[in-house]
Amino acid sequence: MVLRFEIYKDGERVRQYTPVNAMALGPESVPWTGAVSFRDEHLIVSRNEDHASAVALLWEMGRGCYVMETTRLPQRAKPYILNVELARFRLMKIVQKQEDWNLFDFPKTEKFQTSFREAQGLFAQALAHLDEPGVAAKLADRSMEVSFDLSEELANFHAELLLNRRKAANAMPRHLFGCRVDWTIQNQRYRDLVCELCDFVVLPMSWKLLQPTEETFVTTQLDEWVEALARKRVLMIAGPLVDFSGDDVPDWLFIWEHDFETMRDLAYDFVRRVVSRYRRAITAWNVVAGLHATLSFTLSFEQMIELTRVLIQQTRTITSNARTIVTIKQPFGEYHTHPHPTVPPMMYAEMVAQAGIQFDAFALEFDMGGTRRGQFTRDLFQLSSMLDKFSTLGKPVFLTGVGVPDRAPAEAGWWREQWSPDQQGKWLDEFSKIALSKPYIENVCWSNLSDLSSTIPGGGLLTDMLQPKPVLTVSQAMREQLGRPRKA
Secondary structure, three states: OEEEEEOEEOOEEOOOOOOOOOEEEOHHHOEEOOEEEEEOOEEEEEOOOOOOEEEEEEEEEOOEEEEEEOOOEOOOOOOEEHHHHHHHHHHHHHHHHHHHOOOOOOOOOHHHHHHHHHHHHHHHHHHHOOOOHHHHHHHHHHHHHHHHHHHHHHHHHHHHHHHHHHHHOOOOOOOOEEEEOOOOOOOHHHHHHHHHHOOEEEEOOOHHHHOOEOOEOOOHHHHHHHHHHHHOOOEEEEOOOEEOOOOOOOHHHHHHOOOHHHHHHHHHHHHHHHHHHHOOOOOEEEEEEOHHHOOOOOOOHHHHHHHHHHHHHHHHHHOOOOEEEEEEOOOOOHHHHOOOOOOOHHHHHHHHHHOOOOOOEEEEEEEOOOOOOOOOOOOHHHHHHHHHHHHHOOOOEEEEEEEOOOOOOHHHOEEOEOOOHHHHHHHHHHHHHHHHOOOOEEEEEEOOOEHHHOOOOOOOOEOOOOOEOHHHHHHHHHHHHHOOOOOO
């Protein structure tokens, strides 16, 4: 199957174009294997299967640069106009979410309906001018700008409604804002600051760092961190313990990549040793992450579920009082475009929730504005819609890694304006309100305490000199405005 698209910029045909983060999509916006390229003055999407497909890619518009997508489209000889199909999808999602959020007949939404009719009218004009592609593309671009602003306004409006209800019911989380730290940094000031600035701390437990060889455990630095935080009675979320989606897999484990039973036993032993060592200090264990997204190992769906079950049970056996967490990596599923066998994120989450595994919560990560897979910028409407997917799974959701940069690279996308320290703070303010308005969201954890070892450019609350940034001021205001009153 081949889809072809013409691309227009300001009504003029684009003859040269380099698609960024481009991927084919199937039902429910799940990425799937397919080649996306620009050749012969067309964006080409090709797949081996003969099914309707959509395409997503990083798309710049007046209000930012985001990963945007089309509706699923059948193959045809005549090229589609990409601008028109991107506008069509955003309008369709607005209709769907207004229904999901019960906003069609809600009071004080007249301005939203006015904007929607404007965007809809512009799109209708675009469809009427399909025989003049440049004109149609300009009209679609204007429709897209109106509908994009409308979609974020709807997300914020819906969040305000739910947030007020949650606050009125005194149902806000007790421990609202946390931060992930790098425990390899042995800096007393760094350690003291996290205790002052956060309600809880996320301590990564990299298997690769803690067990660099099969016979060796290296825990001295982590021991010091755990002891120091425990003395100050800081709540700690540890993990992920076993994460197969990134760079935390020990090199020596690849010897057993085709021997699932041995690999499972080694993971079991690692979890047993780490949980036993720190069980008295840790409040919650993020046990597994990214089993559905591993490109390093070939796991069947049954093996993913078995490994999840075994490691959760092991953790609960050793420490019955601590909560157990399963992390869904790359919730938009970008990894699933790779031909290596993986499972879509929501399919894995649904099966884990239904498999009788006795765990307490899911965790999600939303690092954006970086150039690694899964980090390209999404808008707030998309993020709110993604969080909504977890509302039906019957488990609380921890946001254990949330962050955006305070500077370029612009090639990874940007939100409303180019990334800056002020823009970083504005994003946290709006995203936090959207996230915490949802009754199943337990907390928000910023991905990096400082820029010393940030996962995205300038992603810390503090500079590399441990000086505060505007995003820190926003986080502290959020704790005061949304958190439960603190005891004197």
